[in-house]
């Protein structure tokens with residue numbers, strides 16, 4: 084029993100945190116809102132050079148062959164800076180799906196992805212729209228019990244504007260004569276796994292987002308004075324933040340556990356992910372709510388950075404399965420006769 | 432990361448499971464807040480100690496097994512799974528015991544720990560006073576050193592299990608000029624010393640679960656001082672908060688309640704969903720109990736690899752006490768009109784022990800440092816917000 088990360092995993096997290104914090108500043112994110120694609124080639128190249136883009140690509144396809152446990156802390160850091168680039172999507176969702184699809188598709192695309200020369204993005208019916216479809220070189224799209232692998236030229240995209248300018252969302256129409264890459268049980272199985280990985284990525288980012296909003300709020304309330312005192316010294320303000328700290332503290336281990344469950348292909352992976360997604364997104368939503376509150380009116384203007392993080396947290400809660408979806412999955416288990424409840428079911 | 436138990440850990444689990452199956456009382460004991468029940472629980476402690484299961488984290492020479500935190504968690508899981516009795520001497524074995532091992536003289540350890548371990552001497556805790564609750568540094572009870580004796584005058588209150596306990600440990604002001612957390616001394620007091628009056632205080636269930644203790648020129652040998660004179664505050668704060676919290680309220684307890692709650696919900700499926708919020712609350716109970724377990728294991732693993740834990744341990748108290756309240760509130764909703772009935776009432780069908788648990792859950796956010804105090808600590812020491 085060892086529920087810790089290795090020294091290397093923690094050191095890598097630290098260096099990625101430093102890089103992202105210095106490079107992906109709120110100013111840079113705001114600049115990306117003005118650009119056509121909202122995505123930056125240079126930044127993607129830097130992320131590639133750091134080994135992040137190809138981290139989960141198998142070694143035989145030019146990647147580092149690492150797994151969800153290796154990536155999970157980095158996904159948290161992506162959340163911390165509200166990284167607009169589809170890095171978590173690539174490493175936790177698209178690459179594993181391509182690897183599972185295998186064959187020609189994997190051999191053709193994974194090396195390019197690992198080299199930062201191509202992007203694959205995934206669209207499941209569970210999500211209304213496909214994130215970042217406009218920068219995709221390959222789209223992996225699920226419809227019912229079929230998964231299609233199509234290039235942008237083969238589909239038509241419908242841009243949908245989000246309240247979060249960092250999020251670029253597209254409806255994708257598949258032509259009737261397109262041939263699926265896989266169908267039937269295999270496709271259904273892969274769809275389930277992909278949803279789990281998407282939800283895991285969202286949960287990890289939610290942890291980072293929550294931490295960022297706490298940090299911003301602690302800083303702000305440690306500078307702003309009212310009634311001749313720092314507002315952070317008022318207990319009502321402190322307790323808003325303490326409540327977020329409690330929710331966040333108890334959401335981390337479930338997310339790490341879910342990463343492990345997926346990496347080990349455990350039977351419980353689905354419900355472990357649902358648990359993680361529910362508690363991490365709840366912590367991030369609480370962070371958003373309480374952070375706006377302790378900022379007063381300063382939480383409301385477009386020019387103040389808080390909403391960069393808040394809007395992303397709101398959106399993540401409803402992607403890759405919303406709370407209703409994930410609760411239903413937990414409920415189905417705990418109210419079944421097979422459920423192992425009580426004190427000895429957590430690791431058995 | 433490797434979330435499988437080792438062979439040693441699995442064997443350990445099997446060993447305690449087998450032992451409990453053979454030795455745990457088949458019928459629940461009476462409440463330890465009755466005289467007879469207290470005695471039954473005391474005897475159970477002796478049985479546990481006989482099997483060297485009394486306090487597995489204690490070193491072997493003291494009748495323990497030198498277990499680490501993961502083994503402690505496994506022990507607790509099996510203990511709650513077997514529905515073995517609550518620990519009547521928890522203030523002694525979980526709180527005072529570790530403090531004694533750190534600060535006690537060899538003579539004190541030899542004199543006190545064995546009798547604590549076998550339940551011969553049950554301990555109560557005397558911090559609170561009428562005017563020193565959350566503000567523990569406001570303690571006023573006096574202990575004056577006269578020759579080789581302390582002469583104690585004053586009053587302690589809310590002292591759990593003190594009605595039938597043998598000893599009390601507490602903090603007393605030895606320096607009359609001192610203020611706040613200076614000048615306090617940690618002293619161990621036999622409750623049968625002349626000058627002591629213990630007045631039982633009935634709790635919400637009507638049973639005397641705690642007591643006031645009055646001290647009127649009570650003479651206690653200086654040998655009963657733990658740590659240096661004036662160092663009481665430091666001694667009291669010694670054992671790390673997380674470990675103490677872990678001993679007192681390990682995840683197994685709440686996972687077991689969550690399991691019972693799911694069972695109760697399913698047994699009452701015809702009516703439970705009349706309030707659609709109930710199902711959601713049951714799901715949350717399960718998830719939160721799991722979160723508590725996972726987080727505790729992660730922290731325990733970090734600690735056993737030499738990691739440190741600071742003020743974030745204050746999140747622990749808030750999390751479990753609110754979880755416990757929420758779970759019991761949900762059970763009360765499911766039981767509906769039966770919720771208020773005492774278990775032996777003729778129409779109290781299937782109410783189990785939920786009412787008792789619900790009453791006790793009211794106190795979780797209060798004792799061991801109120802949740803408001805914990806939130807202050809989190810904000811100031813964990814998040815660094817201004818005082």
Ligand SMILES: Cc1cc2nc3c(=O)[nH]c(=O)nc-3n(C[C@H](O)[C@H](O)[C@H](O)COP(=O)(O)OP(=O)(O)OC[C@H]3O[C@@H](n4cnc5c(N)ncnc54)[C@H](O)[C@@H]3O)c2cc1C
Pocket residue numbers: 318555556557558559560563564565566588589590591592641794797798799800801802803804807
């Ligand atoms: C079941 C039970 C068992 C107990 N067992 C023991 C025992 O064995 N030994 C022992 O010594 N004591 C025991 N206690 C007492 C317990 O430690 C105290 O109740 C606790 O420390 C709170 O003190 P108080 O009751 O005086 O409440 P107060 O301190 O008067 O607090 C009342 C309310 O005011 C709030 N408050 C107070 N100060 C602040 C602040 N600075 N900021 C924000 N809010 C504040 C509190 O959070 C609380 O909500 C027990 C209590 C209970 C309920």
